[in-house]
Amino acid sequence: MSLASSRLRAAQPSALRWHSLPLVRLASLAVFAAVVAFIVLTFRDYGISNDEPVQHTYGQLLLAWYASGFTDDRAFHYINLYLYGGLFDLIAAGLEPYVPLPLYEWRHLLSAGFGFVGLIGTWRLAKLLGGEGSGVVAVLLLAFTGMYGGAMFTHTKDVPFAAAMVWSLYFITALAGEMPAVPRWRTVLGLGVAVGCALGLRVGGVFAVLYFVLTIGAAMVLLRDVRLPLLLLPRLMVAGLIALVLMAVTWPWSVLPPTNLFKAMGAFSHFSFDLKTLFNGQLLPIDQLPSIYMPEYLVIKLPEVTLLGLVAALVLVVLALGKRVRASRVETGLSSHRMLAASMLTYLPLALAILVPIAVAVLTDPPLYNGIRHFLFVLPPVTVLAALGLVGAWRALHQRARLAGAGFALAALGLFLFNASVLWRLHPYEYVAYNQIVGGTPGAWGRFEGDYWSASLREAALMLRHGVEREKPPAHPYKVSVCAEDVQVLTYLGPNFEAVEDWEDADFILTALNVGCDAAPGLPYATVSRMGLAFASARDQRLRHMPVEVPDQDDDGPDLDAPEVSQNGGGSPQGTGPQVAKAKP
Numbered sequence: 001m002s003l004a005s006s007r008l009r010a011a012q013p014s015a016l017r018w019h020s021l022p023l024v025r026l027a028s029l030a031v032f033a034a035v036v037a038f039i040v041l042t043f044r045d046y047g048i049s050n051d052e053p054v055q056h057t058y059g060q061l062l063l064a065w066y067a068s069g070f071t072d073d074r075a076f077h078y079i080n081l082y083l084y085g086g087l088f089d090l091i092a093a094g095l096e097p098y099v100p101l102p103l104y105e106w107r108h109l110l111s112a113g114f115g116f117v118g119l120i121g122t123w124r125l126a127k128l129l130g131g132e133g134s135g136v137v138a139v140l141l142l143a144f145t146g147m148y149g150g151a152m153f154t155h156t157k158d159v160p161f162a163a164a165m166v167w168s169l170y171f172i173t174a175l176a177g178e179m180p181a182v183p184r185w186r187t188v189l190g191l192g193v194a195v196g197c198a199l200g201l202r203v204g205g206v207f208a209v210l211y212f213v214l215t216i217g218a219a220m221v222l223l224r225d226v227r228l229p230l231l232l233l234p235r236l237m238v239a240g241l242i243a244l245v246l247m248a249v250t251w252p253w254s255v256l257p258p259t260n261l262f263k264a265m266g267a268f269s270h271f272s273f274d275l276k277t278l279f280n281g282q283l284l285p286i287d288q289l290p291s292i293y294m295p296e297y298l299v300i301k302l303p304e305v306t307l308l309g310l311v312a313a314l315v316l317v318v319l320a321l322g323k324r325v326r327a328s329r330v331e332t333g334l335s336s337h338r339m340l341a342a343s344m345l346t347y348l349p350l351a352l353a354i355l356v357p358i359a360v361a362v363l364t365d366p367p368l369y370n371g372i373r374h375f376l377f378v379l380p381p382v383t384v385l386a387a388l389g390l391v392g393a394w395r396a397l398h399q400r401a402r403l404a405g406a407g408f409a410l411a412a413l414g415l416f417l418f419n420a421s422v423l424w425r426l427h428p429y430e431y432v433a434y435n436q437i438v439g440g441t442p443g444a445w446g447r448f449e450g451d452y453w454s455a456s457l458r459e460a461a462l463m464l465r466h467g468v469e470r471e472k473p474p475a476h477p478y479k480v481s482v483c484a485e486d487v488q489v490l491t492y493l494g495p496n497f498e499a500v501e502d503w504e505d506a507d508f509i510l511t512a513l514n515v516g517c518d519a520a521p522g523l524p525y526a527t528v529s530r531m532g533l534a535f536a537s538a539r540d541q542r543l544r545h546m547p548v549e550v551p552d553q554d555d556d557g558p559d560l561d562a563p564e565v566s567q568n569g570g571g572s573p574q575g576t577g578p579q580v581a582k583a584k585p
Contacts, residue, residue, distance in 0.1 A: 024132040028123065031139050035119060039112045039152070045428040046153040047458030048104045048488045054079060055156060056107065059089025065252065076253045083264045085251035087200035088114065088160045104491060108153040111160065115152030118163030118380060119143060125170040126384045128177070129347065130391055138387035141309070144420055147301050147372055148379050150430020154453055157201065158376040164198035166380035168208035169353050172215055176345040179219050180228055183235055192239035196246025199254075203264040204377070205247075211352045219345055268366070277369040281447040286367040294361035297371045298378065300438050300448070305415035306386040307435065313389025316396070353381035371449045426530050429456060445533050454484040454512035456528045456535035461489040463526035464508060464538040468496065481506035483517030509539040 061075035076082050092107050099106045122142050127135035143149040152159050171191035175183045191212075198205030220228050248255045254264065276283045279293060299307075357378050361368070368374060390412055398405025423430045426441065432451055434444035444450075468478065477498045482489050486499045489510050500506050503521065511517035513534050522539030529535060 021132065024136065027136050028132065028139070031136060031143075032116075032119070032123075035116060035139075035143055039109070039116065042428065043109045043112055043153055044105055046108050047428075047453070047455035048485075048491060049154045049156070049453035049455060050485055050488070051453075052104060052107060052154075052156060053485060053487050054081060055089050056093060056103065058082075058084075059086055059091075059093030062086045062090050062252070063093050076256070080267075082253045083203070083267055084157065085200040085202060085205075085247065085254070087197060087246075087250040088156055090250055092156075102491075107156055111154070111156040112152040114160035114163045115148065118148075118159065118166050121163060121166040121170050122380045122384060125166060125173060125350075125380070126387050128170065128173055129350065129384065130388045134384075134387045134391045137390055138384050140416070141303070141306050141387055142380060142383040144416065144423060145301075145303055145306065145379060145383065146423055146426070146430040146433030147376060148383075150423060150426070150428070150433070151373075151376065153428075154431070154455055155373065155376065158373055161198060161201040161204065162377040162380060164194055164201060164205070165208060165353075165377040167194035168198055168205075169211065169349055169381060170194075172208070172212050172349045173346065175212075176215050176219065176349055177342070179345060180223050180225055180231070182231060185235070188235045188239045189242065192242030193246065195239070196243035197250075199243060199247040200250030203254075203261065203268060206265065207353075207357060207377075210356065211349050214352055215345065215349050218348055222344055270366075275369055278447065278449055286369045289365070289368055291362045291365050293368050294372070294375055295358050297448070298358070298375070298382070300434050300444065301372050302379075302382070302435060303415070303419040303433075304435050305390075305412055305419060306383060308412060308415060309386025309389040309393075310382070311389070312393035313385050316389060316392045350381055350385060354378060354385065369449075370452045373452075429530060429535060442531055442533060450514040450533075451512060451535050452514055454488055454514065454536070457482070457484055457488045457510055457512050458492055459528045460510050460512075460526060460536040460538050461492040463528070464510065465493050465497075467526060467538075478507040479505055480508045480510060483509065483511040483520060488512075503541075507540070507542050509541060510536070511539065512536045 058075060058078055058081040061072075061078055064072045065075050075086075088111070092110055095110075096103060096106060101109065119139050119142060123135040123139045126138035148159070148162070168191065171187055171194055174187045175191065178184065178187065195205060195208045195212075198208050216229060216232070220226055225231075244255075254261045273286075275286050277286050277289070278284075279289060280296075302310075357375055360366075361375065372379075394405050394408055394412075397408050419433075419435075422433055422440065426433055429451055431453075432441060432449075434441050434448065436443075438444045438447065464480075468474075474496060477496050479500045480489065480493065480497045481500050481503050490497065490499055497508075503509055508525065509517075509520045509522055511520045513536055520537070520539050521544075522541040523543065524537065525540040526538040527534050528537070
């Protein structure tokens with residue numbers, strides 16, 4: 001435990017501490033057991049995301065590079081995937097032959113496993129900064145954040161990266177708490193592994209390196225020791241070597257040659273292609289988004305209880321700074337200065353992990369899309385800060401008046417239960433959840449990104465399959481066109497369906513309504529909906545392929561009294577959103 005956290009606990013009256021450590025530890029174990037049960041029971045519910053087929057191919061190509069004795073370099077030219085680390089995809093592809101699960105179910109289970117490791121890292125970080133109680137609260141908040149707990153199964157690049165980053169942050173924080181002493185080998189080795197895994201997933205792992213460098217620089221100033229880097233250098237070289245090896249093994253392109261790492265950084269800072277994204281009701285090119293895109297999405301995607309915790313944390317910080325300023329007028333000794341420095345160093349990495357990515361997104365204005373997805377790694381540190389705020393505010397209020405503390409706790413619990421009910425109603429599409437700042441998910445629909453992964457196509461495909469199974473078996477397989485990636489529905493449709501490109505040739509059209517397919521023709525056959533919102537649709541076009549008998553007509557021309565019949569169905573499904581990705585017309 002850090003010096004700042006130790007002093008905080010020592011200063012609290014025993015009545016205010018989470019003094020029953022066995023009960024709190026039991027609560028931690030119960031929460032983690034519930035998360036494991038949720039993963040095991042629900043990982044089959046989640047659909048295939050748009051990127052998964054190419055990501056898995058990338059993992060297979062990396063394996064082929066190793067199996068060929070480093071001669072098969074197709075992985076280094078595959079689309080733009082070579083700009084990403086392959087840690088997750090290597091594991092997924094390497095273990096696939098030995099796992100008795102369908103491919104995408106295995107990938108979703110593995111991704112959720114990474115997410116679970118991230119929850120453990122979040123618990124460790126919050127516990128380090130605020131005690132065991134804060135750790136429990138942080139895990140609950142993050143697990144019930146739709147963009148983390150609901151994204152664990154399908155965001156197979158973003159969630160593993162977030163998990164590696166929160167562990168990097170934990171070890172940086174632990175090292176900061178140990179300074180100016182030489183860090184323990186456990187901390188050094190953990191830091192190297194965590195940063196190496198982050199870089200083995202995304203070049204964004206350089207954020208962790210930046211947090212660490214800034215923390216060391218601040219320690220030199222606060223501890224008034226310019227020799228500190230030289231003292232730490234021998235062990236930090238070991239951590240750096242471990243990180244470099246892990247990055248090279250899981251992302252070999254980055255070191256062949258080593259300058260490729262900088263090429264990747266430059267590519268993502270100017271990354272752009274022909275894509276539009278929905279923001280505040282406007283369909284905008286991704287290179288023309290306002291600078292507030294990322295912070296606004298962060299604010300409207302966080303659960304209400306997390307926002308309450310952030311407000312409480314801000315108030316506590318302001319009060320603590322005021323108290324510190326008043327105390328500094330009478331405390332001028334060396335011990336007072338060292339205590340203040342230790343406290344600042346302990347919390348500095350957490351502040352950097354929140355503020356630096358937001359500042360980069362605002363100041364550099366990179367091309368973005370899919371809401372908060374590319375900055376999902378900010379959610380664990382934000383949630384830790386919110387947990388510290390909730391627990392700290394409860395303790396402060398409880399100390400002054402038990403009734404005030406109880407009222408605050410009940411308000412937080414009410415918001416938490418409300419958020420949990422929303423995720424329950426959205427399952428398995430929890431990641432589309434929005435808070436009440438924009439009117440919840442219904443208020444955000446059509447104004448902000450919805451099911452951008454088209455994960456609801458799984459459910460639409462199963463509804464179509466079960467529907468036609470109740471009909472007379474077809475003489476030939478039904479032709480189906482998909483307004484997304486074919487594999488997202490063919491995986492679930494069975495042998496009675498085959499894919500075609502052209503909508504005109506299809507018996508059925510399956511559309512994920514978030515990706516601009518709201519103009520698909522045909523009669524409504526099945527619609528996937530949650531909270532009154534249409535996520536995906538199956539459209540029936542069989543009528544247009546049936547021969548139409550035209551009655552004999554007089555020489556005078558057609559029967560003008562005959563009613564006009566449309567074979568294109570009922571038009572656009574209700575609740576569809578504007579185009580944010582390519583459609584297959």
